Each structure stands twice: as structure tokens, then as C-alpha cells.
Amino acid sequence: MKFFGKTEKAFFISRPNRFTITCTLNRKVVNAFLPNPGRLWELLLPGTPVYLEGVENPTRDLAFTAVAAERDGQRIVLHTLRANDVARHLVEEKAIPGIEEYRVIRNEVTVGHSRFDFLLKKGNRELLLEVKSCTLFSDRMAMFPDAVTSRGTRHLHELARMSDARSATAVLFLVHTARPDFFLPDFHTDFEFARAMADARERVLFLPVSVRWRRDLSIRPSEAKLLQVPWQVLEKELHDRGSYLLILRLPADNELSVGSLGPVRLRKGFYVYAGSAKRNLSRRIERHRRLGKKLFWHIDFLRAVSDFLVALPVRSEDDLECDMAGAMARIADWSPSGFGSSDCDCPSHLFGFENHPLSLRPFHDLLQHFRMERLVDKYALTR
């Protein structure tokens, strides 16, 4: 079944705000509405093909809606508003393992202060179904969410509370790629959501279902696949500790006096620092964000003269800091010697880049390796 009209291929340039992207279409620069609140960092890289649907109503500000992006030659649907149409179709086609016998009674169901996507029924038994659109994936693993969603966490708490003998509750994670076999809540990015999902495990049915989008943006329900949730990974890894990559921007060349390291010449550009915290990882990251603190670590001296761009936690029971530094060394443009590595044998834990690391595919591959792929190997996950 098709869910979209005719689309045109454009190329991503930038995302000036959450719901707008700028791209080139037939050599012209155009803006398009992006109906997706997620970060989409690893999908929307400069030059990425995106598929735009023309908007028929000309009173709308933007004449185009971005409905899909391309990754490795595959279409990945971005249109979260239409994910519900896809979900309804899959339910009606009995394509979702575990809820084949339910039928759709209503959509947009209000319960208490929250609205859920569907009310389904099987005989007298009701099922409240919430749909989440998932576009974050590596080769073998998909994760949700890609940004902190307190609304999503609240939904999980409410679904857990509402599940009882008469009515069941479920979350359908619609995974827009056929690649992965496994699904986990992204405990690196949204620790609270992951904890809520782990806590709700016995009360809420979690259904991560992947679909394969064809070139004409249609799917075949028979290809829908239920992904495995390896709960044992969460049991071991869901703690506020591990490693992180900190991205800073140094606005001008600088000669810094860095504590025990002495004077260090740093050229302007982007810097990635690999660090770790054996506990209170969130608090450690908050500390890096703050200015006006006592300068203690090497990185504090650089932070004092830089812009804080983002911190990317890699929660883990393992100490990955030096492995991550080693991997960064292979993709960085330069690396100031001895920075942040006085307690280990690494040449450095600081890496310089001409361009924003989040605009670079190798950087995302590295991050996804440590956040996702590594877990598949570590826990020897198999279908």
C-alpha cells in the first residue's frame, strides 16, 4: 500500500529549526516542512537525498513536506504524522505478531490527560495502542528515542498504570528499515524513557516492528518483522555510568595554559573529548556544560574558552573511554598530544575537526558502533 503522493528528490542542506529543512531541488534552494520532532542527526547529513511531497494547499507557508530520507540507498520515512496510517494498515492486515486478532475501534483515544493513538478490540478485550516512529538504527539494532522525550516517558507510565485484566496496553515502535533484528530503548540518550520501558515490561506489550519502504514509498504488510528486545542487555547496562563524547567549538586559535600539561597551542575548530564517569554520568556531563567552576581536568581549561555544543553519553558497565579515544584518533583531522590522557597510555583523549563532527558519517558510525553494534557482539545476540 502507498501512503504518499508523488515525491521529488532533493538534497539536504540544513535544518534551520525543528520542523523546517532547507534543501536543493532542481538546483534551487527550497524550504520544506519536516513533520518529525526527532533529532535525526545520523540521517540528515549534508547532501543526503530527501524526498519532498508537494503540498496542495497553497495557503500553507511551505510548499513542500519532507516525507523520507535516503540512507545506504534505502528510503527511510520521516513523516511521523502518517506513521499512524501505516500502523492502522498493519493492524488491519493482521501483520503485527501478537495482536493479529485485534481490530481497530477508534483512533485518537483520550484517557485522563493523555491521548493515545488507537483503541483496538478482540471480543470484549480492549487494547490501547500507542505508536512511535523509529528511524535510529545501525546494522543490527534499532533504538528509540533519538532525543529526550518526557512525553514518551509519561505515556509509558500511564500505559503501565492502565493495563489491567480487562484492557491491555501496547506500544508499537514502527521501525522504518528492514535492516536490524534487535530493538532497545535508547538508554544512552534518554535514560528515563529506557527505565520506564524496563519497569513497564510486565504490564505493557512492546512491539518493535520493522517495515521495508520501497522506492515508491509503499510497504508490504507481509514483510513486517517483529524485532527482538534483548531485556538482559538493559538489566546489565541501564545505569547512569559509562563514557561520553563531548563536542566543543573553539572560536579562535588559542594558546592555553593547561594545568600540569603546560602551554598548548590549539587551532580554532571543533573538538571532541572522550571521557568517562564510573558513576553519576549525567552529573559529570552537566559539570562540563557549566562555566565558572574550578579548573581541574585538562578539558576544563579548553571548555572555559569554547562553546559547549553537545555531550553524547555512551552508557555502559564497561570502561570504553580509551577504546573510543582510539577510534576517534582514526577519524580526527588532528589531535593535541597528551591532552586528557595522563592516566592512561593513549596519545590523547582530545580530537580536532575542521567540520562539525555531527555532519560526518564516520563520526555517526563510530558512535553507533559503541552505542548499538557493540552490544550485539558483547551479548552474542542472535535471532
Ligand SMILES: [Zn+2]
Ligand atoms: Zn586512554
